[in-house]
Amino acid sequence: MSPRESDSRSAAKPGFKAGYIALIGPTNVGKSTLLNRILDYPISIVAPKPQTTRHRILGILNGEGYQALFLDTPGMRKPSYKLQEMMSKEIKLALKDADVVLLMFDATRPDELESASGKRKTNHKGTKGIELFTGRDTLVAINKTDKVDKKLLLPLVERLAGQGFEKVYMISALKGDGVEELKKAVINALPQGEPFYPPDMISERPERFFVAEIVREAIFNRYGEEIPYSTTVNVEEFKEREGRKDFIRAVIYVERDSQKAIVIGKKGAALKEVGSIARGRIERFLGRPVFLELWVKKAEAWCKNERFIRENVYKRQG
Ligand SMILES: Nc1nc2c(ncn2[C@@H]2O[C@H](COP(=O)(O)OP(=O)(O)OP(=O)(O)O)[C@@H](O)[C@H]2O)c(=O)[nH]1
Ligand SMILES: [Mg+2]
CATH class of the missing domain: 3.40.50.300 (P-loop containing nucleotide triphosphate hydrolases)
Incomplete structure (x- = not known):
């Protein structure tokens, strides 16, 4: 609501x-x-x-x-x-x-x-x-x-x-x-009225939404052709750890095996680049260091799969 x-x-x-x-x-x-x-x-x-x-x-x-x-x-x-x-x-x-x-x-x-x-x-x-x-x-x-x-x-x-x-x-x-x-x-x-949110709030979505978006931004800026449009990112684990960096596991979904190979790159080089850029931005966004683990998975033709999209792209955020 x-x-x-x-x-x-x-x-x-x-x-x-x-x-x-x-x-x-x-x-x-x-x-x-x-x-x-x-x-x-x-x-x-x-x-x-x-x-x-x-x-x-x-x-x-x-x-x-x-x-x-x-x-x-x-x-x-x-x-x-x-x-x-x-x-x-x-x-x-x-x-x-x-x-x-x-x-x-x-x-x-x-x-x-x-x-x-x-x-x-x-x-x-x-x-x-x-x-x-x-x-x-x-x-x-x-x-x-x-x-x-x-x-x-x-x-x-x-x-x-x-x-x-x-x-x-x-x-x-x-x-x-x-x-x-x-x-x-x-x-x-703007119309006259009371504020809707507390004054220290800047947005209403959870941190993991923004983390996934930052990874997606790195993908948009790193790959050409159809890759950005065939990918979606899901943060599947986000753990705060006592005395250690936060642990984040994000999955990059692609539509085909060939795309998976491109996203990973030779010996994992492309994915490493994306991870390093995204991690820097996530740390600036959160204001604390994180350990970012990226995985690439195929979800066949997910762009056409309404259920997948509902569950992974427009899922309700807690
Ligand atoms: N030169 C110039 N580039 C701009 C300006 N504003 C945005 N850009 C560039 O335009 C591109 C698109 O900017 P976005 O802010 O992503 O545009 P958007 O309307 O949100 O795009 P979508 O979300 O894809 O619909 C980026 O490369 C920006 O850096 C501007 O005032 N001048
Ligand atoms: Mg935009």
Whole structure:
């Protein structure tokens, strides 16, 4: 049950703001990078490849007079599809909770921006997708402005304005440009209410979820081709040990034997590299040393196996 469903919040302190912001947009636009930048903490994994984020990931930002609950989401892969067709359940769930929608685009991929604004127009005529954006504030951000000539940006803003997106924020999530202004606008758009979570919480998932994500990030950054998309990571053992490093055993599932060989590499070299990068990041994330053991297992065609996915990718976290 989400804190909203179990709503036992007392009457709001005057002026305190709290609410959910769904980060929505095509894949690879920099949604996770923005979340990490806003929180100043690497909570959501980032990779140069599309389709990195698979879950909706909550990042809690506590500030003077507000609690902003950002929900990172998986990217919409092909923006030429109808919006509702591109959405995974995770995106829908994030939108269900959202008080504010932050729609993100990539300045280097203006076609996606065009098609999304086109969809908004279509939706005004009665198709379903726009229901996502009605009844709540929608802010639009164009990211990766550090990669394009500034002259190219104004026409994009004008096109979006023509579709009803009045204020468009120009940002570089990587460098931080414009992020503070966007953050203020998002907080400003939040409804009044009591905080949903205690002020020292940054997310709601258990450590083992983030550990698996960090291993997955190392895989996304280490292997090419289909490997990242054919792998999922499960932390099967996580033991705190008196006077010794925490022991973590994670299993990397692949779909085929040939992939298993690639992931392991010659004499285990590739897997060793992944393990070493992941361990460093896990230690920084947890703030304590760990012993990380990685195993590779085949789970035949798991990407098509709903039961496997439910049990291993979207399992309920304790
Ligand atoms: N130059 C530049 N690169 C950026 C910026 N923001 C993100 N990136 C890069 O874009 C790539 C994708 O970033 P992510 O944050 O993983 O994008 P995402 O939208 O979460 O992607 P999915 O989860 O796969 O949908 C990474 O290589 C980032 O380093 C930016 O402002 N400027
Ligand atoms: Mg992401």
